[in-house]
Amino acid sequence: MAKLASQAPVPVFVAQGDDAPAETARLCLNSTLTIVETPRAAAILLVAGTIPASLIPNLHRLHDQLPHPRATVFWQAEPTDLLSEAVTVRNDDNLVSVLTDTRSSLLSGSHGTEADLLPDAPPNEWRGVGSHGQGGKGMMGGTPYGRPMAMTAADFRDGLELDAYTADFGPFLPMFPPGLVLTLTLQGDVIQKVSVVHLPFAGEGNAGAALLRLLGLPALAKRLLRGPSDDADFKRLIRLSGVRAAIPPGLGCAPNGSDVRERFERLTTDPGNPSKVHVDGVGLGDLLIGLEWHEAMLVLNSFDDESLRAICANTSSPELEEKNGDSMDHEGHAGHMS
Amino acid sequence: MTFAPALTTLILFLAIGIWIAAILDAVFYRRISGQGGVSVLSPFYAAAAHLSRQRLTTEAPDRLNWYLAIAGYLAIATIGLAVVPFGPETAVIGIKTSVVLWGACESLVVVLVFLHGWSPNSPLALIGAYRYVAIGLPIMLLSMFVLIAAALPARSLDLRDIVASQEGLWNIIRQPLGLPLFLLLGLSLTLRGPFDYADSADLAGGTSVEDSGANRAGWQVARLAMLVGFSAIAASTFLGGYLGPILPGIVWLAIKTLILMAVVIGLSHLLARMPVARMLGLIWKFLLPIAFVDLLLAGLVALA
Structure with a gap:
């Protein structure tokens, strides 16, 4: 079983930090890796770039969601205190070979699986209303199991x-x-x-590829990441996919009048040069409230990083x-x- | 063909179909994304990789329904294939109301996918589950219109009679609207591309976001099995099933099933998915009236 499993691409979940290497988004183009969308499907947690101190508890929670056998690899980042034994990859190391070697070692048992970092217990005390803490008002609400x-x-x-x-x-x-x-x-x-x-972290961003994935076109997203914006074949496939019809008109309209459709076209025709959107006091509440989840994700991923950070800064914080x-x-x- | 050989044929058809579907899926994906070739053994490698990892659970899941959803989805796909005739008067489940049985299977898929999203006790999985139900209802209506239209020329709800009625002319010619509409149902039943509202990327995998290890492998196999079952049903309903010259009937059925599997997989990689509300509008206002026209035309032809 281990021999067969080692022939499959290495399933990696990427936790992207601040100043993550520019190559992070293009890791999915390597056929020896599978960048998975949930930690449950991963064997390796790849931490790319520095995780700010305020988000380290989130990283530790994420770590414990990977199934055994699992390992963590820090790429151009310092391991956290709780993950001090994790594999570290510096600038000059070959990341892909480290990932494949780590997975092989996990399968053969020579690299021991990483234990949970957090206790496997409800994080909050039991303080529900009722004899079993089962509710608050009527049969709903309350805080059962914290x-x-x-x-x-x-x-x-x-x-x-x-x-x-x-x-x-x-x-x-x-x-x-x-x-x-x-x-x-x-x-x-x-x-x-x-x-x-x-x-969100400042960075180059790959909003065009992110939008294509959200629209159910992951293969075309990969193609865009290869950089074929002037590829006639790619343009034809995008047109035939019905993306224009799929994105509702007027969705996520910014003060300059651009909507997700318009921003999508710009991001897929010239992904290296996303034009800035003048946010003009607009916050996320103005853009997202009232939208269903899929629409909201399209709006969130349709902005360049700088504009999105400005929009977030205009939004109320707890x-x-x-x-x-x-x-x-x-x-x-x-x-x-x- | 007696029951035992028919059952053996079904199991082989399903197993080989799942293997080919997994390879076809990878071939389309890599071809469109501009990557290299695919090993024919890659589905086995992927399965082994899943099985080598732990099956994790969540806090307070509904374990029974979690397993039931995965096993049930696979069972429904197998039942779908079992009503398909491999030759004249030959089907593992040879009943006079096989189209009704398939209709029940379609509806149960909605229940099972909902259970798969409900059971892990996880918000993204639950959103996927509810969204799938919202899309599932009108898609099932569309399917019923199309299937009843296909049954009219045979004057029977038995899939064996429907195949036999296409001896002179396949339903794809007689009812050109039927197969394209039915393929949309296939995309929905197999949680693919423009109709994947359950396991989509905007929910990080939706109903399967919490699946790991054997559970993840089981769900992926069940999805592929449903693709095989659906394609065989569609091949029998619209492309004459086992009918064809020279070659044995089972070979013709396999070829037609393979072609439809390739079409569904191709569509799933090439068509964009729209937000749920927009898709609901498209189905209720546009696709359902077309399906009704398909039924109306079939009824008028039957009366003529």
């Missing part, structure tokens, strides 16, 4: 009382720009509230709300999706 549950709140579209769910999303979710952490309140998959916990005495915790915060 987990605040979704509680009914009016949906602003039609006033129906549905279950509002609040949680942190990011900073390593593959459909989020790296580093971005948002506190989102969802009704189903519709965004009702948004605040920024951590800004710290700011606490100062103003307007905390959103009264609805319950359900956890964290790294």
Whole structure:
């Protein structure tokens, strides 16, 4: 079994940090690797670039979500205290050969699997309402097992009382720009509230490829990463894919009038030179509230890094709300999706 | 063909079909992305890699339904293939209402995919589950219109009679709207490309975001099995199934199934996926009326 498994591409989950090497986005072009979209499918956690101190707890939570046998590789980054035994790759090392060697060692057993960094126990104390901590108002809400549950709140579209769910999303979710952490309140998959916990990292960005992946065209996303923006074949495939019809008109309209459709065309025809969007005081709340999840992800990934950071900076943050005495915790915060 | 040889044929057809579907998928993906060739053994390597990793669980999952969803999806795909006739009067499940049985299988796929997203107790998986149900309902309606239209010329709900009724003229010619609409159902049943609202990239894998180890391998195999089952059903309903000159009927069925598998895989890599609300509008306002026209025309022809 181990012999057969070692013939498969190495499944790697990338946790991108600040100042990640420019080659990080192009790792997926290497046929000996598979860049997976969930840590559950990975054998190796690749930490590319520096993880800021405030996000290290997120990295440790992410680490424990990889199945055994697992290993962590730090690429142009210093290992954290809890992962001091992890493999480290400097500038000059051959990353791909280190990754394949590490996976082979994991399969053969010569490289021991990494133990959990955090205790396997509910992170919060049991403080629900009722004899079993099962609820708050009626049969819903409350904090069973220390987990605040979704509680009914009016949906602003039609006033129906549905279950509002609040949680942190990011900073390593593959459909989020790296580093971005948002506190989102969802009704189903519709965004009702948004605040920024951590800004996305500054970097070159690959918004065009990210949009193609979100539109269900990962093979074309890879092709774009190879740099064929003037490839007639690529342009024809993009046109025939019906992308223009798939992206709703007017979605994510910025003050300069550009929407996701327009930004997508610019990002895929000239990915190396994304034009800046004048954000003009627009925050994420203006752009995302009322959108369903898929639309919101398209909007988030349609901006160049600098514009997105400016938009996030214009958005309310939990710290700011606490100062103003307007905390959103009264609805319950359900956890964290790294 | 008696039951035992038919069952053996079904198992071989399914196993080889899954293997070929996995290779075809990789070939299309790598061809479009501009990468090199694919090893014919790559599906086995991938399966071994999944099985070599631990099966992780989540906090307070619904374990029974998690396993049931994966096993049930595979079972439904197998039942779909079992109603397909391999030759005249030969099907593992040879009943007079086989089209109704397949219709029930389609509906159960919606339930099982929902369970797969519900069970891990995880928000992204749950969003994928609910979204799939929202799309599943109108797509099932579309499928029913198309299947009833295909059954009208045979005046029977038995897939064996539907294949036999295409002796002179295949349904793809008689009802040109039917197969394109039915292929959209195939994309939805196999969670692919423009109809993959359950396991899509915007949810980091959706209902399968928490799957690891054997569970992940099982879900991927079940998806491919559904592709084989669906393609064989579509080949029998619209391309005359086992009918064809010189070669044995099972070979004709395999060739037609393979062609339709390639079409579904190709479409899944080449067509963009739109947000759910936009897709719902497209299905209810555009595709369902077309499916109804398909049924109406088939009814008028049957009456004529």
